[in-house]
């Protein structure tokens with residue numbers, strides 16, 4: 229076994245998973261990790277809970293403070309990698325320092341996109357992406373009475389929830405015709421939307437912010453494209469994210485929406501890997517290459533990259549990533565929601581769609597099927613069998629023999645096993661135990 233110099237850029241979900249996987253196989257190689265952020269390892273998924281004071285700053289951590297020491301990783305926080313030189317096998321940071329590598333993992337994640345018409349230097353304009361963002365919003369909360377959130381996705385709605393709990397009047401401005409439009413369809417959004425409005429959050433669909441009003445450098449309101457004026461001291465922009473690919477702009481590493489990767493999480497350079505929000509991967513439900521900017525995807529991709537980075541001899545069989553799935557879960561004021569894969573197909577005639585809609589009980593289930601395989605689903609209110617259904621997606625199992633049972637609250641692995649699905653069950657439990 230030969231000693232390798234491994235460089236990892238980023239200090240979050242994908243890189244942490246990669247480090248743990250590398251060290252499980254390789255205790256000797258050097259690992260240098262470079263991260264623009266100074267804050268110790270934390271979960272972005274918990275930021276809105278921190279904003280809402282449901283947890284304190286320590287509650288954001290998901291590994292112990294001595295993680296990097298235990299993993300024998302030389303971490304350089306507060307350094308930004310500006311250039312990657314694939315042929316010269318080195319990276320250069322903003323402070324002029326350079327690090328050579330035998331294998332490189334790019335796990336630089338993504339950043340919130342701010343539309344051109346929103347002056348981000350105004351006091352009161354925020355995104356919610358980092359601990360620093362959450363702290364800046366928290367500081368502005370005292371004295372603020374009204375907030376506008378631009379974007380009704382997972383991050384936008386969680387931010388709206390947190391601001392509402394902090395006692396602010398919150399308006400959510402959304403371009404599409406419903407909240408959580410990438411996760412759920414119109415019927416599901418109506419159930420959740422009622423609960424949102426019951427909590428005094430106002431949602432404006434089919435709208436955009438056309439102008440930000442300000443006084444002495446502070447936000448005082450916004451004007452929407454349909455002429456509404458909304459007073460606010462806080463504007464949170466949560467429309468979409470963009471993969472952090474700036475560091476490879478001068479290279480021939482291939483990118484589309486993110487860095488192109490193969491099933492081994494390699495880029496077009498075999499010793500350079502990418503994982504997480506920065507990586508474009510094959511989506512097993514849409515069967516297209518895309519960026520699924522989600523924590524679970526980042527962790528799985530980081531693990532695959534880590535296994536392949538650690539495997540040093542030619543005889544080693546590369547670990548293969550089965551592909552990503554857009555999977556989201558959240559709980560809005562007691563309504564649990566899970567969705568994954570294709571939830572609103574463009575051409576419904578190509579799919580079989582099963583539905584159970586009980587709005588009076590806040591229950592809605594939708595399963596989207598093509599060629600007898602589940603391509604996506606929405607569960608609102610009753611989510612107990614989401615794990616079973618997700619296994620069927622991952623394993624591309626033929627659901628024809630028990631299609632009429634799929635929507636039932638009691639659908640379980642028993643139905644799957646009775647129709648030759650024992651390997652699916654075994655894989656599920658192996659997955660849970662790793």
Ligand SMILES: Cc1cc2nc3c(=O)[nH]c(=O)nc-3n(C[C@H](O)[C@H](O)[C@H](O)COP(=O)(O)OP(=O)(O)OC[C@H]3O[C@@H](n4cnc5c(N)ncnc54)[C@H](O)[C@@H]3O)c2cc1C
Pocket residue numbers: 237238239240241242243262263264265271272273274275276307308309310335336337338356357358382383472475503504505506521522523524525526555556557
């Ligand atoms: C508020 C919020 C809530 C979320 N909730 C959920 C959820 O409920 N479920 C879910 O699945 N996902 C959720 N996500 C998405 C999830 O957090 C991301 O998918 C995940 O963090 C991606 O991990 P990553 O390792 O790819 O990159 P990131 O977490 O984006 O981390 C990137 C790292 O790279 C560093 N970096 C970037 N550029 C450079 C550079 N040039 N040089 C050096 N370092 C660099 C950054 O400092 C950071 O350390 C949420 C995100 C946010 C912001």
